[in-house]
Amino acid sequence: MTSELLRALKVGIAEILPQAAALRRTLHAQPRLSGQETDTRDTMTRSLDWLGWTPIAATGAWSRTGPDGPAVGLRAELDALPVSEVTAVEWESRVPGVMHACGHDVHMAALWAFLNAARGLDLPAAVVPILQPREEVTPPGAGDVVSSGLLEEQEIEAMIGVHVQPGIEAGIVSTGAGAVNAAYDSFEIVVSGSPAHGAYPHLAVDPITALAAIIGEVSSLPGRLINPLHATVVSFGQISGGTAPNVIPDTARCRGTIRAFHQSDRELLHGAIARTAEGVAAGRGATATTRFVTGGPALVNDPGLVRRADHHLSGLGVTVAETPFRSCGSDDFAEYGTATASLMCFVGTGRINGVGLHHGAYLPGRDAIELAAVAFAGGYAAAVDAL
Incomplete structure (x- = not known):
C-alpha cells in the first residue's frame, strides 16, 4: 500500500474529526x-447510510466498500457496561446505570472516521466494517460473527481491532506479536448446607462460612498449581447468600473468573477449583457444585501484521510502544484470530481523572478517536501489504 494513500487517510481522518467527535x-x-x-x-448505520448494511449476530451489522476480492475486516464494539457515570459532562449517559466505560463509543467513532476518510479513495482492497454486539458478556458476539461464515464469504484475510488503554501513555499505540490478552472463563460455586437460627450455629451446616473458606483456598490455587512464568488470575466478583442477619441460610454462592494465556492452565484450574470447592465444603458437612462457562481464547496478534503495522504507524508519526502492552484482560476479538490473521492495536489514553477502564469517570477525549482511527488505517495497510 502506498504511503501517499496512507497519508491521505490520515489527513481525511483529521478533517472529519469534529464530526466523529459529535457522533461519539x-x-x-x-x-x-x-x-x-x-x-x-441503527445510529451508526444511519450515519453511514452511503453503505449498505446487513444484520449479523442479532443486534450487529456489517457492510463492505472497495473492490471485489480479498478484504480486510475492521471491528468496532457496540455495547456499554452496567456502570453509573460520574463525569458530569453535558453529554454524559442519559441511561441510568449504563455507561460506555470501556471506550466502545470511541472505537465506533474511530471506525466512522476511517470509513469517511476512505470514502472516495481508490482502495487497493475492500474494507468490511463490522459493528459487533455483546463484547462484554459470555457468550460473546464475535463468536457469532465467526460462526456465521462472514469471514469466508467476504474473503476477509485479516481482522483489525482497536482498544483504548489507560495503561499506555496517551498518544502511544501498542501492538506486539503473540498473545496480548488472556483467555477468559467464568464460574459459579453453590454451597448447600442446613439452615438454623443465627444463635445456634451448632444446629446448622453453615454454607456462608464454608463458601468463605472455599474462596480463600481457590484464590491461592494459581500460586501453587501454575508455572510462575505463566500469567494467570482467578478473581471473585460476586458473593450472595441469606435473607436476614440472624438466619443461617441453606445456600450461598459466588461467581468469579479465570484468566490465563495457556490452554493447559485453564483446564488444570477448572478441575482444581471444582475439587477444592467440593473438598472444603465436605470438610464442613456441606456440599458444593461448580459450574463453568467457557469464554474465548487468548488474543494473539499475528507477527507479520504487527511488524508491518508498526512500520506504517511510525511512518505516520505515531509513537509505537517499544515494550508491547500485555495484560490478563480479555477481549472477544480473540475469536477472529481463530479464523484468520488478526491484529489488536491498543490506543494509549493514560489514566484519565486518575481512573481506568470500567470506571464511571473514564472518559477519553477526541485525541483518542483520532489515534484509534489512524491505528485502523495502519492495520489496514499492514493487511493490504500481505494480499
Whole structure:
C-alpha cells in the first residue's frame, strides 16, 4: 500500500474529526447494554447510510466498500457496561446505570472516521466494517460473527481491532506479536448446607462460612498449581447468600473468573477449583457444585501484521510502544484470530481523572478517536501489504 494513500487517510481522518467527535457524544449519551444494542447499531448505520448494511449476530451489522476480492475486516464494539457515570459532562449517559466505560463509543467513532476518510479513495482492497454486539458478556458476539461464515464469504484475510488503554501513555499505540490478552472463563460455586437460627450455629451446616473458606483456598490455587512464568488470575466478583442477619441460610454462592494465556492452565484450574470447592465444603458437612462457562481464547496478534503495522504507524508519526502492552484482560476479538490473521492495536489514553477502564469517570477525549482511527488505517495497510 502506498504511503501517499496512507497519508491521505490520515489527513481525511483529521478533517472529519469534529464530526466523529459529535457522533461519539451522541453514542455516549445513549449507551445500550449487551444484547440490547439495536439503537446504537441503527445510529451508526444511519450515519453511514452511503453503505449498505446487513444484520449479523442479532443486534450487529456489517457492510463492505472497495473492490471485489480479498478484504480486510475492521471491528468496532457496540455495547456499554452496567456502570453509573460520574463525569458530569453535558453529554454524559442519559441511561441510568449504563455507561460506555470501556471506550466502545470511541472505537465506533474511530471506525466512522476511517470509513469517511476512505470514502472516495481508490482502495487497493475492500474494507468490511463490522459493528459487533455483546463484547462484554459470555457468550460473546464475535463468536457469532465467526460462526456465521462472514469471514469466508467476504474473503476477509485479516481482522483489525482497536482498544483504548489507560495503561499506555496517551498518544502511544501498542501492538506486539503473540498473545496480548488472556483467555477468559467464568464460574459459579453453590454451597448447600442446613439452615438454623443465627444463635445456634451448632444446629446448622453453615454454607456462608464454608463458601468463605472455599474462596480463600481457590484464590491461592494459581500460586501453587501454575508455572510462575505463566500469567494467570482467578478473581471473585460476586458473593450472595441469606435473607436476614440472624438466619443461617441453606445456600450461598459466588461467581468469579479465570484468566490465563495457556490452554493447559485453564483446564488444570477448572478441575482444581471444582475439587477444592467440593473438598472444603465436605470438610464442613456441606456440599458444593461448580459450574463453568467457557469464554474465548487468548488474543494473539499475528507477527507479520504487527511488524508491518508498526512500520506504517511510525511512518505516520505515531509513537509505537517499544515494550508491547500485555495484560490478563480479555477481549472477544480473540475469536477472529481463530479464523484468520488478526491484529489488536491498543490506543494509549493514560489514566484519565486518575481512573481506568470500567470506571464511571473514564472518559477519553477526541485525541483518542483520532489515534484509534489512524491505528485502523495502519492495520489496514499492514493487511493490504500481505494480499
